[in-house]
Amino acid sequence: MKLSQLVFKSMLKNMRHYYLYFFALIFSVTLFFSFVTLQYNESVIEATKASGTAASGFEAASYMLYFIVLFFVLYANHLFIKRRSKEIGLYQLVGMTKGLVTRLIAFENILLFIGAVSIGIILGFLSSRLFAMILLKLLKFEAVVALSISKVAVVNTLSVFGILLAILLVQMAFMVHRTTLLSLFNASKQADERVKRFSVFPMIMGAIGLALIVYGYYKSTVLFSGQTKNLFLSMMIILATTIGGTYFVFRYSIAFILNLFRLRKKGHLNLTDVLALTPIMHRMKGNAKSLTLITVITAVSLAITTLSYISYYSAGSTAENSVPADYIMVDGRGESFIEALEQEGITFKEDKFRLTSAQFDMTETFSGEIVDLLQGKTLADALIIPLSDYHQLDPDLQLSKGEAIIAGYNGFQANILPIEAPHDFTLLHQEHQFPLKVKDVNDTSIIAWHITGGGFVFIVEDTLFDQLQQLNEEYAIGYTVHEQTSINLLDADDETYRLTEKLYKQLGANIISDAEGVSELNKISSLRSEVESNLNLYGTTIFTTAFLGLAFLLATGSILYFKQMSEADEEMESYKVLRKIGFTQDELTRGIMMKQLFNFGVPLLIGLLHSYFAVKSGWFLFGTEMTTPLLVTMALYIVMYIIFAALTINYYRKIIKQAL
Amino acid sequence: MSILIARKVRKTYGKRSLAQEVLKGIDLEVEKGEFVGIMGASGSGKTTLLNVLCSIDRVTDGFVEINGQKLQGMKERTLAKFRRDELGFIFQDYNLLDTLTVKENILLPLSLSSIPKAAAEQRLQELVTILGITDILTKYPNEISGGQKQRTSAARALISNPSLVFADEPTGALDSKAATALLDNLAKINKAKNATIMMVTHDAVAASFCSRVLFLKDGQIYTELYKGDKSRNEFFQQILNTQSVLGGEQSEA
Numbered sequence: 001m002k003l004s005q006l007v008f009k010s011m012l013k014n015m016r017h018y019y020l021y022f023f024a025l026i027f028s029v030t031l032f033f034s035f036v037t038l039q040y041n042e043s044v045i046e047a048t049k050a051s052g053t054a055a056s057g058f059e060a061a062s063y064m065l066y067f068i069v070l071f072f073v074l075y076a077n078h079l080f081i082k083r084r085s086k087e088i089g090l091y092q093l094v095g096m097t098k099g100l101v102t103r104l105i106a107f108e109n110i111l112l113f114i115g116a117v118s119i120g121i122i123l124g125f126l127s128s129r130l131f132a133m134i135l136l137k138l139l140k141f142e143a144v145v146a147l148s149i150s151k152v153a154v155v156n157t158l159s160v161f162g163i164l165l166a167i168l169l170v171q172m173a174f175m176v177h178r179t180t181l182l183s184l185f186n187a188s189k190q191a192d193e194r195v196k197r198f199s200v201f202p203m204i205m206g207a208i209g210l211a212l213i214v215y216g217y218y219k220s221t222v223l224f225s226g227q228t229k230n231l232f233l234s235m236m237i238i239l240a241t242t243i244g245g246t247y248f249v250f251r252y253s254i255a256f257i258l259n260l261f262r263l264r265k266k267g268h269l270n271l272t273d274v275l276a277l278t279p280i281m282h283r284m285k286g287n288a289k290s291l292t293l294i295t296v297i298t299a300v301s302l303a304i305t306t307l308s309y310i311s312y313y314s315a316g317s318t319a320e321n322s323v324p325a326d327y328i329m330v331d332g333r334g335e336s337f338i339e340a341l342e343q344e345g346i347t348f349k350e351d352k353f354r355l356t357s358a359q360f361d362m363t364e365t366f367s368g369e370i371v372d373l374l375q376g377k378t379l380a381d382a383l384i385i386p387l388s389d390y391h392q393l394d395p396d397l398q399l400s401k402g403e404a405i406i407a408g409y410n411g412f413q414a415n416i417l418p419i420e421a422p423h424d425f426t427l428l429h430q431e432h433q434f435p436l437k438v439k440d441v442n443d444t445s446i447i448a449w450h451i452t453g454g455g456f457v458f459i460v461e462d463t464l465f466d467q468l469q470q471l472n473e474e475y476a477i478g479y480t481v482h483e484q485t486s487i488n489l490l491d492a493d494d495e496t497y498r499l500t501e502k503l504y505k506q507l508g509a510n511i512i513s514d515a516e517g518v519s520e521l522n523k524i525s526s527l528r529s530e531v532e533s534n535l536n537l538y539g540t541t542i543f544t545t546a547f548l549g550l551a552f553l554l555a556t557g558s559i560l561y562f563k564q565m566s567e568a569d570e571e572m573e574s575y576k577v578l579r580k581i582g583f584t585q586d587e588l589t590r591g592i593m594m595k596q597l598f599n600f601g602v603p604l605l606i607g608l609l610h611s612y613f614a615v616k617s618g619w620f621l622f623g624t625e626m627t628t629p630l631l632v633t634m635a636l637y638i639v640m641y642i643i644f645a646a647l648t649i650n651y652y653r654k655i656i657k658q659a660l
Numbered sequence: 661m662s663i664l665i666a667r668k669v670r671k672t673y674g675k676r677s678l679a680q681e682v683l684k685g686i687d688l689e690v691e692k693g694e695f696v697g698i699m700g701a702s703g704s705g706k707t708t709l710l711n712v713l714c715s716i717d718r719v720t721d722g723f724v725e726i727n728g729q730k731l732q733g734m735k736e737r738t739l740a741k742f743r744r745d746e747l748g749f750i751f752q753d754y755n756l757l758d759t760l761t762v763k764e765n766i767l768l769p770l771s772l773s774s775i776p777k778a779a780a781e782q783r784l785q786e787l788v789t790i791l792g793i794t795d796i797l798t799k800y801p802n803e804i805s806g807g808q809k810q811r812t813s814a815a816r817a818l819i820s821n822p823s824l825v826f827a828d829e830p831t832g833a834l835d836s837k838a839a840t841a842l843l844d845n846l847a848k849i850n851k852a853k854n855a856t857i858m859m860v861t862h863d864a865v866a867a868s869f870c871s872r873v874l875f876l877k878d879g880q881i882y883t884e885l886y887k888g889d890k891s892r893n894e895f896f897q898q899i900l901n902t903q904s905v906l907g908g909e910q911s912e913a
Contacts, residue, residue: 266777267761267763267764267766267767267784267797268767268770268771268777268780268781269760269764269767269768269771270771270772271771271772273771274757274760274764274768274771278757278759278760278764279759281759282759573755574757574759576755577751577755577756577757578757578768579740580716580743580749580751580755581743581744581749581768581769581816582740582741582742582743582744582745582747582769583740583744583772584736584737584740584741585736585740586737587740587772660716
């Protein structure tokens with residue numbers, strides 16, 4: 001029999017072992033190819049042109065994707081060779097040299113790769129259309145996606161997987177050469193050493209693990225607050241404690257807790273304990289590393305996906321925070337625009353806000369640690385609106401003398417330095433002092449971000465406003481803008497908005513200062529174009545991160561699944577015994593379900609917790625709404641994990657059925 | 661009273677043209693409290709017979725009745741429950757779960773039953789005292805010797821007070837000392853608890869502990885020997901003689 005015949009024969013006979021590896025490969029190629037195809041697609045390039053970072057974002061994402069694929073395939077290959085250790089040993093036993101065995105397996109691998117890459121490219125081509133449609137939908141870009149096979153994408157994919165194949169062959173050759181005949185036969189038996197007694201040491205380590213995680217979580221909640229001196233160092237500490245803690249939990253705590261539970265039963269275990277609890281306990285040592293990795297990857301990808309989803313989800317409200325009305329004009333530059341609107345018969349609501357400035361001392365409001373960071377410059381500019389102008393927005397607000405409210409305190413600053421009402425301020429203008437009692441703080445923006453620079457505004461009663469205005473006429477401090485005009489269109493359709501947008505720009509109503517030179521910075525966007533540019537930017541981001549998140553998720557899910565497959569194979573003997581003794585398949589399956597609940601549930605649960613704290617620590621840097629994006633992303637992850645768990649249980653069911 | 665009745669049991673493996681009849685119509689009755697040995701050369705069908713009698717495998721023809729219940733026609737699920745409640749098993753390679761301690765292994769068959777803990781504990785103590793494994797209850801299987809493993813396995817087979825215990829070459833993997841100790845224990849339990857045991861073996865010494873030995877040849881019962889009042893040694897000689905007759909015929913054929 002020739003070598004090639006042997007290869008074909010053994011591949012046909014071993015289909016069961018191969019299909020796992022084969023699907024892992026196909027899946028990787030599909031994902032990679034569709035992503036690269038997308039990158040070179042005309043309509044996608046067109047749609048993402050507006051955001052300058054899309055192209056480099058895609059490129060960075062494709063590198064990430066390549067690493068995910070690389071590690072995933074290496075891992076799958078490793079498991080695959082381990083599962084076939086007996087076969088490899090047998091070849092050597094009948095007298096094949098290691099070189100020949102290596103060539104044999106290399107030949108198989110090359111065949112598998114050719115098959116997987118061809119199938120993957122076809123599937124990837126088909127799925128890239130779907131992905132392109134999703135992307136354009138996210139960007140609110142209306143176009144029919146025409147897909148053609150991109151030569152660059154094919155060459156790219158082929159070369160990338162060619163390199164991967166080379167790496168795999170090296171890995172495989174290394175594994176075959178390193179092992180002796182004896183160890184090959186024992187490879188799948190190594191786990192037998194796993195049954196060990198439990199002592200005090202793991203108890204302490206387990207407790208330390210839990211403590212580390214709790215400490216990391218605590219640190220993360222105060223990450224962006226006055227307590228943090230060195231942001232980078234704090235982040236490193238959080239990462240180290242949570243990841244280290246996760247490992248300790250998997251390595252020690254879980255086995256320890258389960259052991260306590262088991263000891264309490266004094267030998268009278270029920271079937272679930274036998275099928276789920278004891279195998280998990282004894283496998284924890286070997287599985288701790290991979291479970292930690294899976295948990296961390298899950299947490300990271302979940303957090304990143306959630307954060308970019310928060311950005312995307314908040315695109316509208318973030319835009320509203322920086323441009324609080326449809327069109328905003330400054331210091332009367334919009335008169336011709338307003339006339340033009342009237343001529344066109346467009347109905348709108350016009351609100352005018354007079355503005356003046358004062359200063360206040362931040363030491364009055366914020367804690368000492370923040371003030372230390374200011375290095376002595378404790379005076380901040382305050383922007384002030386008279387109550388009568390504010391009545392255009394809220395006619396019910398009443399302020400008596402010395403009272404004020406704060407509006408538009410939102411975003412990053414509001415989250416790390418919250419101001420609790422009521423609160424006493426002192427407005428300053430040179431030597432003048434005006435004590436103020438702030439009785440309410442809200443987060444609704446009134447004045448454009450271009451004017452406030454991200455700060456809040458005081459609304460004060462008119463006499464105080466007039467007084468300050470007077471003072472500023474004599475000696476101007478703080479802000480240079482004196483009036484903002486907000487235009488909100490009424491019952492406008494898309495066509496009207498388009499026309500208005502054109503007028504807005506043509507008539508120079510969008511200019512905020514007469515300074516020469518930095519022309520783009522001197523212009524303000526309309527709310528609509530702000531939303532659009534946000535959507536464009538975050539749409540690309542959410543797409544790439546979600547794509548990577550999907551890749552991570554599928555990779556980790558598959559790894560858990562693969563691990564469980566080999567665990568199931570190893571435990572077949574136990575199922576045989578149990579069935580002989582008289583346990584039914586259903587009873588065994590129920591026990592296995594508990595085991596899978598644990599196997600998938602615990603990494604998922606810890607991953608969810610990690611990502612929850614990660615997101616919570618800094619979500620306000622990314623958007624204005626946390627709960628919905630977080631819940632949606634988590635729900636998606638949970639569903640995917642349930643699918644993997646179901647697949648695993650199905651595999652176990654087959655093994656149990658075959659056992660007798 | 662007959663615990664086990666088998667009538668015209670046939671078992672065929674393989675498809676029509678390649679069919680191979682392993683059991684060719686076996687009639688058998690086992691009384692309560694008997695310790696029955698099944699002997700025969702390899703390929704004579706002893707393990708197949710044991711498997712169909714204990715419901716792990718199905719007969720092609722004929723029927724098996726244990727404790728008045730007919731196995732044929734029972735559903736998979738009912739069969740499993742039947743095995744759990746009525747039968748005990750001892751296997752050649754012990755078949756202990758290596759993630760469970762000795763005690764947990766022994767109590768395994770009770771894990772789905774409603775027997776109260778105290779009663780289970782009492783049964784356990786009684787068995788482990790007879791079998792002499794009281795000291796190793798908290799150990800894991802990889803920490804004890806082969807003989808201890810097999811005694812653990814025996815305790816597990818007996819914990820649910822089964823109507824019938826099946827033992828498939830229980831001494832196959834043991835040295836002669838451990839084997840004798842185990843068989844002594846089985847004989848003791850057979851007497852003390854009036855337990856019915858059916859044991860497949862190819863070892864004449866092991867068979868000599870039984871009260872009756874069946875000889876299987878080519879899928880049929882060739883002959884059977886009763887121990888009666890004979891000493892174990894005399895019975896052993898008798899078994900050896902029968903074996904040599906059987907073997908002699910075989911080599912002529």
